[in-house]
Amino acid sequence: MDVSLTMWVLTIVGLCALIAIDFFIGGRKPHDVSIKEAGIWTVVWIALAVLFGLGLLIFGGGQPSGEFFAGFITEKSLSVDNLFVFVLIMSKFAVPSIYQQRVLLVGVLIALVLRAGFIGAGAAIIANFAWVFYIFGAFLIWTAWKLIQEARADDEDEEFEENRFLKLVERRIPSTDKYHGTKLFVMENGKRLMTPMLVVMLAIGTTDILFALDSIPAIFGLTQDPYIVFTANAFALMGLRQLYFLIGGLLKKLVHLSYGLSVILGFIGVKLVLHALHESGVHVPEISIPVSLGVICAVLVITTITSLRATKKQAQADAETKDSLDV
Template identity: 85%
Template sequence: MDVSMNLWVATILGLTALIAVDFFIGRKPHDVSIKEAGIWTVVWIALAVLFGLGLMVFGTGQASGEFFAGFITEKSLSVDNLFVFVLIMAKFSVPSHLQQRVLLIGVLIALVLRAVFIAAGAAIIASFSWVFFIFGAFLIYTAWKLIQEARSDEEEEEFEENRLLKSIEQRFGVADKYHGTKLFIRENGKRVLTPLMVVMLAIGTTDVLFALDSIPAIFGLTQDPYIVFTANAFALMGLRQLYFLIGGLLRKLVHLSYGLSVILGFIGVKLVLHALHETGVHVPEISIPVSLAVICGVLVVTTITSLIASKKQAEREAAEKAAKDSIGA
């Protein structure tokens, strides 16, 4: 898709305006209700759908299909990120009324960092087509790793701060309690970070780790930097509301890791086939409609099986509790 500089500028300005609106809505710290989260989740998804349809009308059907495939993939991977966000909120004991501010700034940091990743990835792909082999192999490895983690009985119950975050804390110091929405305060004559600033940095920098698999994944669906960027932007910008909407459902998506591993493995194979095709080897390539069907199908099946498994687990736990209560009586 041929994208002019004017369209790039207009898109960035439009996304900036949407972020400003989101910030204006969430500027006052408050507990986000399910109704509020639900309404704005629908709004963000509707905006993404309208953008995809706009690509179809003013661009091409292929560009629209690539956007929707990329958006759905990035959105599903973002839902997996929410598990870590929950751990981060618990680690730093973030007050409920400040969580929406943390997510807003944290996601904004993540969006800027991903833009850097996308620009770097596009430059590398343009210069070295063999990088598709590396991306494909990495996604297949990540898919296998996800399966291994899903099958493991050990669950990560606490968020571990990365080295960058620890070094920032040591360099500036951290206050011992929250001070409303302040990011810095003066303590004993020294300017120090508040816990709110630290948790925002934790959300933003942790997302870089997720970008290591999500960016190659979307480049496996499209090599158009414009579509890669906009799909990531729309997937991330509704993440704050999604956190509050499905926070209680996250633990019920017990098969999500399996579904994501299938998707990443599938895209990894697609990348390898594309790389072979680029080197002159005659192999079949997987089309965008097929990719979109596989991604949506896997997510639907994963969600259904997760909810069934969670329901059965809840029934077993209720039966065991009832049996113990009857014995105790």
């Protein structure tokens, strides 16, 4: 898809305008986000992504539109996995509930900027070195296997560990251990101190780099168009804040999510390897976008259904155990 510089600028300006509207309407004043508010904004962001995809269909054709929807659904499903880590970060830094939406808003913006850099680098590498698809494919297959192993381990005592960048910031910049509203810096005894608010924002934003290591190669396995890769990531991330509050209580019920994500990553990894072989002149079948979209949606639906059934059975078993102990 040939995208002009003007279109890039208009897209970025449009996304910034949407983020500003989101902030001034729902995120400017610190407050506890209700399920209703989170649900409305989640629907709004998904609707905007659908409209954007339909716009690509009208002006670009079925191929770009299909690639966008496949990329968006993949990135959205992978971003749900981020929420587990976000919960750990919020808990570790004891973020008051009324400030959590501000933390997520800024943290997600930091993540989006960092991902833009990854996307630019990935596009440049792919344009010059076609063999990188072998590396991306192998990495995704390995990540899928690792995700399955982690899911089988079922570590209930998981804790958030600060990355090196965050530790460096905390060592170099004096900070206070108390929140001061939404302020990032405060003056105490004539010294300028960083507040936990800034630290947790950086934690959210920089931790996303780890998720980008598999999500960016994954979406490049569905499309090599930097414009589609960027916009799919943008729409997936920008609705993540509301999704955090909407399904926060349901996260523990998605017990099979890791298995589903591992299947998706493994599938895209195989797709990348087949594409690399095809580019090398080897006659192998390639997986089309409609097939990819169908597989991704089917895996997510099946994973959700099996997760809810497993959770329900576990709840019934726990209730029966409790009743027997009471007797």
